[in-house]
Amino acid sequence: MAKGDPGVTGRGRRAAPRSRKGATGDPQLVQLLTADGERIESATGPDGTEYRVDFTDEEYRGLYRDLVLVRKLDAEATALQRQGELGLWASLLGQEAAQVGSGRALRTQDMAFPTYREHGVLYCRGIDPIMPLGLFRGVDQGGWDPNEFKFNMYTIVIGAQTLHATGYAMGVHMDGRTGTEDGEAVIAYFGDGATSQGDVNEAFVWASVFNTPLVFFCQNNQYAISEPLERQTRVPLYQRAGGFGFPGVRVDGNDVLASYAVTRHALDNARLGQGPSLIEAYTYRMGAHTTSDDPTRYRIASEVEAWQAKDPIARMKAFLTKQKIADDAFFAEVDEQARTESVHLRERVLAMPDPEPVTMFDNVYPTGSPELDVQRAQFTKYMESFEGSAH
Amino acid sequence: MATETLTLGKALNTGLRRALENDPKVVIMGEDVGKLGGVFRITDGLQKDFGDQRVIDTPLAESGIIGTAVGLAIRGYRPVCEIQFDGFVYPAYDQIVSQVAKMHYRSQGKVRIPMVIRIPYGGGIGAVEHHSESPEAYFAHTAGLKVVTCANPQDAYVMIQQAIASDDPIVFLEPKRRYWEKGPVDTEAPLAEAYPLHSARVARAGTDATVLAYGPMVRTALDAATAAAEDGRELEVVDLRTLSPLDLTAAYESVKRTGRCVVVHEAPGNLGLGSEIAARITEECFYSLESPVLRVTGFDTPYPASRVEEEYLPDLDRVLDAVDRTFGW
Ligand SMILES: Cc1ncc(C[n+]2csc(CCOP(=O)(O)OP(=O)(O)O)c2C)c(N)n1
Ligand SMILES: [Mg+2]
Numbered sequence: 075m076a077k078g079d080p081g082v083t084g085r086g087r088r089a090a091p092r093s094r095k096g097a098t099g100d101p102q103l104v105q106l107l108t109a110d111g112e113r114i115e116s117a118t119g120p121d122g123t124e125y126r127v128d129f130t131d132e133e134y135r136g137l138y139r140d141l142v143l144v145r146k147l148d149a150e151a152t153a154l155q156r157q158g159e160l161g162l163w164a165s166l167l168g169q170e171a172a173q174v175g176s177g178r179a180l181r182t183q184d185m186a187f188p189t190y191r192e193h194g195v196l197y198c199r200g201i202d203p204i205m206p207l208g209l210f211r212g213v214d215q216g217g218w219d220p221n222e223f224k225f226n227m228y229t230i231v232i233g234a235q236t237l238h239a240t241g242y243a244m245g246v247h248m249d250g251r252t253g254t255e256d257g258e259a260v261i262a263y264f265g266d267g268a269t270s271q272g273d274v275n276e277a278f279v280w281a282s283v284f285n286t287p288l289v290f291f292c293q294n295n296q297y298a299i300s301e302p303l304e305r306q307t308r309v310p311l312y313q314r315a316g317g318f319g320f321p322g323v324r325v326d327g328n329d330v331l332a333s334y335a336v337t338r339h340a341l342d343n344a345r346l347g348q349g350p351s352l353i354e355a356y357t358y359r360m361g362a363h364t365t366s367d368d369p370t371r372y373r374i375a376s377e378v379e380a381w382q383a384k385d386p387i388a389r390m391k392a393f394l395t396k397q398k399i400a401d402d403a404f405f406a407e408v409d410e411q412a413r414t415e416s417v418h419l420r421e422r423v424l425a426m427p428d429p430e431p432v433t434m435f436d437n438v439y440p441t442g443s444p445e446l447d448v449q450r451a452q453f454t455k456y457m458e459s460f461e462g463s464a465h
Numbered sequence: 466m467a468t469e470t471l472t473l474g475k476a477l478n479t480g481l482r483r484a485l486e487n488d489p490k491v492v493i494m495g496e497d498v499g500k501l502g503g504v505f506r507i508t509d510g511l512q513k514d515f516g517d518q519r520v521i522d523t524p525l526a527e528s529g530i531i532g533t534a535v536g537l538a539i540r541g542y543r544p545v546c547e548i549q550f551d552g553f554v555y556p557a558y559d560q561i562v563s564q565v566a567k568m569h570y571r572s573q574g575k576v577r578i579p580m581v582i583r584i585p586y587g588g589g590i591g592a593v594e595h596h597s598e599s600p601e602a603y604f605a606h607t608a609g610l611k612v613v614t615c616a617n618p619q620d621a622y623v624m625i626q627q628a629i630a631s632d633d634p635i636v637f638l639e640p641k642r643r644y645w646e647k648g649p650v651d652t653e654a655p656l657a658e659a660y661p662l663h664s665a666r667v668a669r670a671g672t673d674a675t676v677l678a679y680g681p682m683v684r685t686a687l688d689a690a691t692a693a694a695e696d697g698r699e700l701e702v703v704d705l706r707t708l709s710p711l712d713l714t715a716a717y718e719s720v721k722r723t724g725r726c727v728v729v730h731e732a733p734g735n736l737g738l739g740s741e742i743a744a745r746i747t748e749e750c751f752y753s754l755e756s757p758v759l760r761v762t763g764f765d766t767p768y769p770a771s772r773v774e775e776e777y778l779p780d781l782d783r784v785l786d787a788v789d790r791t792f793g794w
Pocket of ligand 1: 191232264265267268295363496525527553
């Protein structure tokens with residue numbers, strides 16, 4: 075499953091609501107795999123949608139592989155920042171399942187609009203993990219073609235991308251690319267903090283009134299830098315959707331199976347022309363906000379430990395082991411692959427050249443600017459004046 | 466006189482503390498200003514000591530921060546808003562230029578918005594995009610707003626208190642790359658006797674050319690002056706401090722003596738503060754000028770990736786190069 079599209083096998087299916095609830099006993103939370111690695115056959119969302127997945131063993135192993143790989147690559151990036159090779163890193167630690175589950179739920183034709191933390195989604199789109207590192211190293215500002223990868227550039231300004239996703243989805247709709255099984259859908263990622271931004275609320279309005287094929291995927295990792303969720307909301311975030319006129323669901327964001335199921339369902343509804351929805355992936359940011367942050371100033375160790383027990387990878391491993399879907403040799407092989415890929419990533423980061431300073435004048439305008447051409451020429455001449463000097 | 470050695474960041478923190486102590490109507494609001502003390506720790510310890518009604522962690526929405534601060538101001542409070550980084554002020558831009566700036570005018574003087582909007586600004590810290598910008602011209606261009614910026618710990622300590630005490634809405638720009646620079650701060654001199662907020666000041670006297678700078682570029686200009694002195698050229702450096710209203714009294718006086726003037730800022734040159742300053746200097750000192758007023762600025766590009774920001778930002782060499790050119794005219 076690591077590279078393939080799992081197709082309809084894992085698609086969440088709509089069925090009559092059943093009384094059986096997730097093992098957490100939390101009626102709000104869609105869960106298919108408990109923290110102990112117990113499989114729940116199906117879970118019911120707040121609107122009665124029944125979620126289930128039906129993966130082959132190979133697909134289960136593929137999801138596990140994804141989880142381990144994105145965590146390892148993320149850890150490598152953190153290490154590279156510590157060694158001064160990246161200027162900054164926003165770690166996804168703890169959020170692997172939300173990202174892999176939703177990322178794998180995307181179909182090839184679907185479009186994603188990430189924040190700055192969706193390295194796991196990027197990986198699941200089959201994109202080389204080196205791609206966003208230029209931004210964090212400071213050699214470029216993203217620099218990839220969103221249409222080529224069906225993955226927009228990272229957006230640092232909180233919430234802005236939700237409007238872009240909405241507009242893109244309006245375009246999909248206007249192009250007549252919804253209403254069929256092979257229609258297109260769009261996913262917009264954002265955080266719990268972002269839900270306070272005007273842009274995000276405007277995106278909700280637009281998406282709703284234009285019935286856009288859009289999934290709002292909020293990773294509620296409980297913090298916006300130092301501010302806990304309570305500073306942004308007094309209702310569960312998924313319930314905000316109702317006021318805007320579309321469905322909302324809260325999923326266990328540390329459960330890759332449930333994250334997959336709810337996202338697949340929401341995307342397929344969207345592509346069929348049934349409009350937007352909001353997914354709140356309930357998870358936890360296990361690391362610092364970014365490498366510049368010191369979370370010990372605002373949260374206590376016991377809270378982090380409690381979430382450690384809900385680790386997305388450990389539960390998947392427990393499940394695979396108990397069900398005899400994978401053995402030690404498999405786990406060792408995955409670890410080895412993760413190690414190799416992270417070493418490879420490191421080598422390529424170290425080899426990333428600094429840009430030529432004069433390139434800062436490139437691409438300011440698609441049609442150029444004579445004024446800027448003059449500035450560039452002056453700059454070049456000025457830089458040449460140092461050549462051969464002690465500078 | 467009680468002089469302490471403080472970083473610029475700590476001087477701001479101490480000034481904010483004073484303001485909170487002196488006036489119960491002063492409230493601080495922004496993202497992460499509470500327990501975290503702000504991402505630069507400028508509000509460190511203030512929520513602990515003054516409580517979460519006076520040092521308010523807001524929801525993550527800049528328009529909300531400034532918009533609600535307007536309401537608090539109408540209600541009689543003196544909000545001090547922190548915008549986390551320069552590049553994140555724009556969601557609040559509408560509130561600032563259409564509401565904050567115009568309330569006094571529209572109400573025919575009946576409404577005052579004694580608000581301070583603190584913004585760490587400028588580059589040179591190796592940051593990712595949106596964290597290194599210099600938006601001062603956007604605000605200085607807006608009638609009804611005042612814009613000031615500090616360049617050393619002493620000014621940071623005094624100016625933040627003066628800005629809070631002022632009934633004008635003031636955009637208070639903090640040179641983030643200088644937060645860690647240390648200097649002497651007199652924490653006991655009475656505020657009423659302090660050097661006025663909206664006045665420029667000569668930072669280094671000189672006779673051969675005048676360099677006008679503000680915020681993060683004052684240090685750069687002073688370093689250039691030190692280097693020039695080794696080559697036998699004495700530069701006068703004026704720290705502008707107030708960008709709206711501009712105070713060019715010291716600059717005029719200086720340029721009339723030196724006949725040469727270079728303006729330095731990080732923001733792009735096109736329609737930057739330097740343009741206005743050059744025009745005014747030309748009008749006021751035309752017959753004293755030996756050369757045109759030259760500008761050393763960021764280029765007219767978006768702020769580039771950090772690995773080339775050193776080349777984008779004005780530095781000592783570029784300042785000296787411009788000074789040389791005023792002599793070669
Ligand atoms: C408009 C804007 N304001 C402030 C910031 C600074 N900032 C960066 S990340 C962040 C918190 C975001 O929290 P959340 O939306 O929960 O996403 P998370 O980082 O937790 O994934 C803030 C305030 C920003 N990037 N953009
Ligand atoms: Mg968050």
